[in-house]
Amino acid sequence: MAKLNSLGSQKVTAGMKIIIELDNMLAEHADNDFENNKKVSLSSYVEEVLDDETMLIQMPMYKSYNFPLPKNQSVTAYFFSGMRMFVLQVIFVENVRQGRVELAKVRRTSALTPFQRRDCFRLETALPVVVQRLRLDENGDPITPTKTKLINISDGGILIASDDTYEVDERVFITVELDNKTVETLEGRVVRAVATYGVGAFKHHFSVQFEHSCNRQKDRLYKYIVDKQRAFLSTQMRD
Numbered sequence: 324m325a326k327l328n329s330l331g332s333q334k335v336t337a338g339m340k341i342i343i344e345l346d347n348m349l350a351e352h353a354d355n356d357f358e359n360n361k362k363v364s365l366s367s368y369v370e371e372v373l374d375d376e377t378m379l380i381q382m383p384m385y386k387s388y389n390f391p392l393p394k395n396q397s398v399t400a401y402f403f404s405g406m407r408m409f410v411l412q413v414i415f416v417e418n419v420r421q422g423r424v425e426l427a428k429v430r431r432t433s434a435l436t437p438f439q440r441r442d443c444f445r446l447e448t449a450l451p452v453v454v455q456r457l458r459l460d461e462n463g464d465p466i467t468p469t470k471t472k473l474i475n476i477s478d479g480g481i482l483i484a485s486d487d488t489y490e491v492d493e494r495v496f497i498t499v500e501l502d503n504k505t506v507e508t509l510e511g512r513v514v515r516a517v518a519t520y521g522v523g524a525f526k527h528h529f530s531v532q533f534e535h536s537c538n539r540q541k542d543r544l545y546k547y548i549v550d551k552q553r554a555f556l557s558t559q560m561r562d
Contacts, residue, residue: 335402335409335435339369342381343392343413344399345350365390366394369402370426378428379419389425397432400539408549445477446551455496468535472525473499478545480511480532489516497531505538509533 343365364384372378383390392398392415402409412433419426452473456466466487474482481497489495491513498508511531518527535541 335369335372335378335411335509337369337371338397340403341369342401342403343367344401345393364370367427377416377428377430379428382418382425382427392427392429402428402435408552409435409437428528438446445475448551449477450476451500452481453498454483454485454487455498456487457494458490470525474528476548478533478541478548480514480530481509482528482530484519484528486526487511488527489529491516495531497533501544505543505546505547508538509544510536 328343344386345365366378368410370379370381383392394415397412397414400411400413402411406418411431413429416428416431419428450473452471454468454471458466468485468487470486472484474484476482476499481499483497492511493513495513496508496510498506500506511533513529514528514532516527519525519528533541533544
């Protein structure tokens, strides 16, 4: 029977970074810092992987104090290996002291699975974005985009707010400035277009599904999204 901590050649190993995600209602230290957060993420490292499907992790810290993990509650743990992210469910078993170091023993309750591209974090952001339309106006001239705002982006698509009307299946080019050094232009197809009916500053929202023709570009976008996901989780780390 395969070990729960393995995924082909990928295994949970000592020294691997782990982020434990708790529902707010499970956070025993819920205070003003957590009031507006549905999730609380705590950072740690794997100290040792045992043979009985348990592992020892460094006790997560919050404001220089050990954060008591909830007992008998399944929680989500993310593991990082290079630019890859994996996830499994764990249950806190007990505190273990080794010398002056306090560790937490957790038991895996699911198989280690990759955080796949289709599950990639949908990043809410105000990155600069330009939409180039391929269809022409009624006079046969290129349509000049009006004011446009990026709502969120993943490696598979993008959601944009605009005053323009877009049609489902319309092909567009999306140019996004990911950072000061990287600008990506992605081809895509409108898969959903809805009117906002006066809700918000724009008249329409439309979703574009990317049709990647360059695997390197797709990998760059995926890495950017994963890095941002990791940074987002790190903002809630309690050291």
